[in-house]
Each structure stands twice: as C-alpha cells, then as structure tokens.
Amino acid sequence: xxxxxxxxxxxxxxxxxxxxxxxxxxxxxxxxxxxxxxxxxxxxxxxxxxxxxxxxxxxxxxxxxxxxxxxxxxxxxxxxxxxxxxxxxxxxxxxxxxxxxxxxxxxxx
Amino acid sequence: xxxxxxxxxxxxxxxxxxxxxxxxxxxxxxxxxxxxxxxxxxxxxxxxxxxxxxxxxxxxxxxxxxxxxxxxxxxxxxxxxxxxxxxxxxxxxxxxxxxxxxxxxxxxxxxxxx
Numbered sequence: 306x307x308x309x310x311x312x313x314x315x316x317x318x319x320x321x322x323x324x325x326x327x328x329x330x331x332x333x334x335x336x337x338x339x340x341x342x343x344x345x346x347x348x349x350x351x352x353x354x355x356x357x358x359x360x361x362x363x364x365x366x367x368x369x370x371x372x373x374x375x376x377x378x379x380x381x382x383x384x385x386x387x388x389x390x391x392x393x394x395x396x397x398x399x400x401x402x403x404x405x406x407x408x409x410x411x412x413x414x
Numbered sequence: 415x416x417x418x419x420x421x422x423x424x425x426x427x428x429x430x431x432x433x434x435x436x437x438x439x440x441x442x443x444x445x446x447x448x449x450x451x452x453x454x455x456x457x458x459x460x461x462x463x464x465x466x467x468x469x470x471x472x473x474x475x476x477x478x479x480x481x482x483x484x485x486x487x488x489x490x491x492x493x494x495x496x497x498x499x500x501x502x503x504x505x506x507x508x509x510x511x512x513x514x515x516x517x518x519x520x521x522x523x524x525x526x527x528x
Contacts (some may be wrong), residue, residue, distance in 0.1 A: 348519040
C-alpha cells in the first residue's frame with residue numbers, strides 16, 4: 306500500500322491566494338520532502354523537513370510536520386500562475402522513498 | 415554543472431523485446447535512484463544505488479527488471495521481455511548521499527510497449 310497520500314487531489318485558486326495541501330503517511334520516517342512537477346517538466350525539490358523538526362520555511366513555502374499524526378502540510382503563500390503544477394510529498398524510511406499520487410494545483414491569473 | 419540526463423527520451427518497443435534505459439547522474443553524487451511513473455500517478459520507487467551497490471532490490475516489479483551501476487556513475491535499467499503494463503515514464507534521480515538529501519531528477523524516459 307502507498308506510504309504517502311496527498312489531499313486534496315486537485316485544488317484551484319485565484320492568483321494571490323494561499324494554497325494548502327496535506328500529506329499523510331503510514332510508517333516511521335527519517336524525513337519528508339516536497340517536490341513539484343510542472344506539466345512536461347521534471348520533478349524539482351522544494352523543501353526537506355527532518356523527523357525532529359516541526360516547521361520549516363523557504364521563501365513563500367511553509368512546511369509543517371506532525372509525526373504523532375503522521376502528517377505534513379505544504380502552504381504556498383501569495384500564489385502565482387507559475388505555481389501551477391503537481392505537488393508530491395516523499396517520505397524517506399531509510400531504505401525506500403515513497404511518493405504520493407500528488408495534488409494538482411491550478412492558479413488562475 | 416550538468417544535471418541528471420537520461421536516454422533515450424522516448425522509446426517505443428514491441429511486446430517481448432528487451433529495452434535498456436540509461437541514466438547519467440550529477441558528477442560526485444554517490445546515490446542514484448530509479449522510479450516509474452504511470453500516467454497520472456505518483457512515483458513508484460524501484461531501486462537505489464549507493465556507489466555501485468544496490469542494497470535492496472525488492473522494489474523491482476518483477477524478475478524481468480534489473481539494474482546496474484558501474485564506476486559509481488552511469489546506471490542502466492534493463493527490462494526483459496517487455497509487457498504492455500511496463501509502459502510508463504522511467505525517472506532517474508541522484509543525490510549527494512543516500513536518503514536525507516534532496517534528489518535531482520532527470521527528464522525521464524517515456525517507454526511505450528505496443
């Protein structure tokens with residue numbers, strides 16, 4: 306069964322609004338990473354949060370991790386049309402990476 | 415420096431044929447990963463290398479799949495006797511060390527089995 310599950314599956318917002326997507330996982334992890342995949346382009350690493358961290362920021366991105374609930378959230382503030390992409394969480398168990406099925410984000414100009 | 419490169423970018427093959435997919439990681443990256451992404455799906459972890467060694471091959475979908483890495487650099491993913499369900503995009507990524515490091519992905523090889 307899949308380790309990482311994102312929700313919502315799809316999200317559509319207006320430019321300037323904030324976007325929040327969530328990731329849940331099943332087993333203990335060493336760290337959790339978020340990646341972005343634009344249509345027709347490769348996967349790009351966004352941010353890594355370790356299991357002993359609770360929150361991390363990078364530019365307009367804020368990631369939280371709750372290991373007791375086995376969940377993470379990615380917040381993109383002041384969204385732009387260029388943020389339109391699929392977003393995946395990836396959990397690192399120490400010997401495997403598990404990617405979820407992703408959240409498809411559409412930012413409407 | 416150059417990013418991760420993969421070849422070919424597209425491969426169409428007939429069912430039953432063997433295919434080889436190649437990945438050139440970023441120079442100096444000791445870890446290399448192979449994934450498979452089916453249409454509209456997430457990434458399925460296949461195998462990873464630390465140097466030339468693949469400690470865990472349990473992610474490979476069947477014994478028709480094999481992978482090797484030579485010289486701590488280039489890796490080849492081989493699929494023997496291809497089946498239609500093997501059709502997918504095969505992605506390679508590399509990182510400085512295994513796990514706990516960000517991965518840099520290649521553009522992928524789109525495999526179509528007819």
